[in-house]
Amino acid sequence: DLICTGGSIQFKNVSFSYDNNRPILNNLNFEIKAGSRVAFVGMSGSGKSTIAKLLLRFYERKSGEILIDGQDISFSTLKSLRKSIGFVPQDVTLFNESILYNIKYGDIDASMDNIIDSSKASHLHDSIEKMPKKYDTVVGERGLMLSGGEKQRLAIARAILKGSKILILDEPTSSLDSQTERFILESLKLKNKITTIIIAHRLTTITDVDCIFVMKDGSIAERGTHEEL
Ligand code: ATP
Ligand code: MG
Numbered sequence: 001d002l003i004c005t006g007g008s009i010q011f012k013n014v015s016f017s018y019d020n021n022r023p024i025l026n027n028l029n030f031e032i033k034a035g036s037r038v039a040f041v042g043m044s045g046s047g048k049s050t051i052a053k054l055l056l057r058f059y060e061r062k063s064g065e066i067l068i069d070g071q072d073i074s075f076s077t078l079k080s081l082r083k084s085i086g087f088v089p090q091d092v093t094l095f096n097e098s099i100l101y102n103i104k105y106g107d108i109d110a111s112m113d114n115i116i117d118s119s120k121a122s123h124l125h126d127s128i129e130k131m132p133k134k135y136d137t138v139v140g141e142r143g144l145m146l147s148g149g150e151k152q153r154l155a156i157a158r159a160i161l162k163g164s165k166i167l168i169l170d171e172p173t174s175s176l177d178s179q180t181e182r183f184i185l186e187s188l189k190l191k192n193k194i195t196t197i198i199i200a201h202r203l204t205t206i207t208d209v210d211c212i213f214v215m216k217d218g219s220i221a222e223r224g225t226h227e228e229l
Pocket of ligand 1: 024
């Protein structure tokens with residue numbers, strides 16, 4: 001089992017290709033300190049989401065090492081690995097069930113207090129309270145009854161509820177206005193000691209992070225703080 005108590009991440013010479021032909025990640029090296037907040041930015045297709053997919057082992061890296069808290073994730077169980085990472089994907093999948101069900105997402109023991117805390121932190125709670133059936137609102141086929149931003153905030157609430165040490169937000173900005181995004185990032189900051197990875201196209205909204213990695217064609221072209229870049 002992976003023992004994730006800090007949430008540090010390290011990629012050492014990681015290369016990857018989906019088809020064993022076209023290289024997607026080329027010899028990536030980076031380190032993310034436990035509890036810090038970083039962003040990956042870069043053009044569409046530069047490999048940002050692929051990094052998240054390798055961390056979660058949706059795909060296996062072809063060479064190199066990926067470490068969480070010093071442990072090579074290839075040797076851990078998928079269950080313990082995925083428990084340690086809260087992931088908000090670009091395309092959120094929801095079940096045609098209640099909001100409550102979708103936030104809990106299998107965590108049947110979650111208390112209502114924790115659920116409300118999580119949805120407050122993701123700035124979803126107020127929207128839910130305005131709905132006639134509140135947390136019992138059924139979201140429709142693939143979440144059709146919710147706006148893009150609500151779906152994304154629901155996925156963030158789900159990830160926060162999971163209580164993982166690592167949180168990956170893939171394009172949280174795509175359906176959120178910049179103010180809501182800032183609120184969410186602020187409240188995540190208060191839940192300190194969570195290593196947070198934000199994936200985005202542009203640098204603009206990403207100001208409050210410890211380090212920004214600029215991806216280009218599967219490599220890190222630049223790295224530094226917002227001021228440095
Ligand atoms: P975006 O900003 O558009 O989300 P990204 O930086 O997240 O882009 P990735 O999703 O990591 O990019 O994709 C990197 C490259 O890998 C792209 O050229 C993409 O076409 C390719 N790719 C992604 N997923 C697959 C897959 N499942 N099979 C084959 N190729 C893939
Ligand atoms: Mg992507």
